[in-house]
Amino acid sequence: MIAAASMDGLYDLxxxxxxxxxxxxxxxxxxxxxxxxxxxxxxxxxxLAFLYLDNSVTAVSALVNFLKEKWVLALxxxxxxxxxxxxxEALYCPAIIYDHTRSDKSGYEKYKWQKATLFVSRKPKPYLLHQDLKILLSTSGSTGSPKFVKLSEKNLIQNAYAxxxxxxxxxxxxTPLNLPLYYSYGLSIFTTNAIAGAKLVCTNSDVMQKEFWNEWDRFQYTSLAGVPYIYEMLMRLGFLKKQYPSLRYLTQAGGKLNKNxxxxxxxxxxxxxxxxxxxxxxTEATARMAFLPPEKLLDKLxxxxxxxxxxxxxxxxxxxxLLYAGPNVHGGYANGPKDLAHFEQPEYLRTGDLAMRDDEGFYYITGRMKRIVKLFGIRINLDEIEQLLKNNFSQANFICLGVExxxxxxxxxxHEMADEAIKEVLHKKVHIHPNVLxxxxxxDVTLTANGKIDYNATGELLGLPL
Amino acid sequence: MNNIEKLKDAFAEGLSIPVAAVNESLAYQGIAEWDSMAHMYLITALENKFEIAVETEDILEMTTYGKVCEVLVKYNVHI
Structure with missing residues (x-):
């Protein structure tokens, strides 16, 4: 269909x-x-530039202008x-920061650029950046881990064309930019539509706001993207009771939507x-690995x-x-600036998901290898949550389990402690809403034969539907 | 428990903030805690506290503390 000329960068496209x-x-x-x-x-x-992006035109403009340069961008x-x-920022020492929420940044000079303010480091620290490295994305969104997925420009372009x-x-x-640009799914909506679409509506309103629906009426959106909880909210808002003449397609990713x-x-x-x-x-596959053709949706629900x-x-x-191979597989993780000197794509991406393939070649996710739950489209590592709680309440021990x-x-x-204290820490530090806790x-902790916590037994003990 | 207390409880529960932090200046996206997800929890909390079923169009109306009070009147809840 559409093919990229090999020399073109994302900005050129x-x-x-x-x-x-x-x-x-x-x-x-x-x-x-x-x-x-x-x-x-x-x-x-x-x-290295840190771009704290909302979905305003100013932020999109910053992204586009930075894409033009050879810089590495952490979104x-x-x-x-x-x-x-x-x-x-103390860990990675970015030379430039774009963040509309702050008016000052110590050690940085303020610079007025377009309608925005940029912070430019007074003493940029030189360190090695691998030539293929282009974008850094966090896998956990808002949970505050310094771990980034390393992506190249080729990753982004190849995935966009696929x-x-x-x-x-x-x-x-x-097309409304209704998902964050720093989220791989949201970024893919931007790249694909910027390459082959037409009007991109840069908005910070969401489906829970009247403004969003006013904008829909005004601009006549042709598509909408959402993670499962957005589709749950749309259902509550009576989305299916109305008709949308301009709407041609919907996309859903970021986890499994309830079958019903x-x-x-x-x-x-x-x-x-x-x-x-x-x-x-x-995110480790830039964004996308698979899709279900709409005409097969009911058949392969x-x-x-x-x-x-x-x-x-x-x-x-x-x-x-489930293992995935393709040109969109990432170049490894960065836990600190030293890791930015390398970019090595694994032969296969180990997805951490368990899957089965039916006789017509369609894949189904059946479970997970790692102790991860996906809430609101965001991956949450249960081992990290246990560690976070332990760091905050050193006198206690914690076991975390995910339920469906x-x-x-x-x-x-x-150890006896107030539920509120636990809820407060998880809400403040990792934005987990208490209603999902x-x-x-x-x-007593049930241990497995080799002395590790037996999560299944713990879940059974509590009568959880694991 | 009177209606103001119930309302403050619903806000505290839905947005996961202390009751003391519930005030008339609260607005959707005005504080980090009142995001789209918390909004659904707020609606559920209001429905439970006041034993009402909030209509779709009202969900989008309830974007500030004051507007929540206004909409509740429709359901015969007077703050």
Whole structure:
């Protein structure tokens, strides 16, 4: 279908799309050229920039302008806790920071650029950045881990074209940027539509706000993207009771939507001539690994579909783990600046998901290898949560369990403490809402034969549907 | 428990903030705690406390403390 000229960077591909317009919520339209203009105050030819991006035109403009340069860009949430931002910046020493939520940053010079303020380091520390490295994304979104997934420009471009191979993105589309740009799924909506779409509406409103629906009426969106909890909210808002003449397709990724809800969406989509795409991916695969063709949705309800173009799945014979190979597989993780000197793509991406393949080649996720729950589209590592609690309450021990990606169970071992204290720490530090927490206390830990915590037995003891 | 106390409890529970932090200046996306997810919990908390079923269009209306009070009147809940 659409093929990338091999020499073009993402910025070139975006700029070549003559249909592309960035719209602010007032309907002001900007072309790619409108967003250019003032040069970025780059202290070096190459370096590391931290971009705390919301979905305003100003933020999108910063992203596009930085993409033009050879810089490495860490995309982050502006809503991150202030202390955590400082910690992360002390570790990585970015030479430039874009963050509209702060007015000062010690050790950095303020620089007015377009409508934004940039912080430019007074003494940028030189360190090695691998030539392929382009984007750093966090896997956990808002949970404040300094771990990044390393992605190259080629990763981004290859994944965008594989997505364009199946999603019906057109040069007449009007697409809301309703997912964060620092989230791999949100970034993929930006890259694919910037390459082949038309109007990108840069908005910070969400489906829970009247403004979002006013914008829908005004701009006549042709698609909408969401993680499962967005589709749950849409259901509560009576989305399926109305019709949307401009809407051509919906996409859903970031976890498994409840089958019953999915079926209701599938039936609605079929009745209204809308394509509903269930997709599967991970930040480690830039965004996308698989999709289910909409015409197969009811037939293969609950499947993640088949691999995207140029991607392949294998099942690990010993464990049943789903392995993915393709040009969009990441170049490793960064836990600190030293890791930015390397970029090594593994032969296979170990997804950590257990899967099965049916006789027609469709894949289904059946479980997980690691102790991870996915809440609101965000991966939460239960071992990390245990450690975080231990660090905050050194006198106690904790066991964390996940139940069906619906809630997290925290078991306090041999220690009496207020549920509120646990809830407060998890809400403040890792943005886990107390409504998805259940807290128990027990006196004895069941261990496995080799002396590790027996999570299954603990779950059974508490009568949890694990 | 009177209605103001119930309302403050519902806010505290839905947004996961202390009751003491519930005040008339609260607004959707005005504090980090009142995000889209917490909004659903707030609606559920209001429904439970006042034994009502909030209509779809009202969910989108309840974007500030004051507007929540206004909408509740429709359900015969007077703050």
């Amino acid at each position: 975006i700029t070549k799309n003559k249909h592309l317009r960035y719209l602010d919520v007032n309907g002001m339209e900007y072309t790619a050229l409108d967003l250019l203009g003032e040069e970025l105050p780059l202290p070096n030819e190459r370096g 982050l949430s502006p809503k991150l806790d202030g202390a955590f931002k400082e910690q992360l 997505i364009l191979d199946y999603l019906p993105i057109k040069a007449t589309d009007v 809800l999915l079926e209701q969406y599938a039936l609605y989509a079929a009745e209204n001539g809308i394509d509903y795409y269930v997709m599967y991916g991970q 609950g499947a993640i579909g088949k691999p995207i173009k140029n991607g392949t799945f294998h099942l690990d014979e010993a464990t049943g783990e 990606d619906k809630y997290i169970v925290v078991v306090c071992v041999k 259940k807290i128990y206390s027990i006196n």
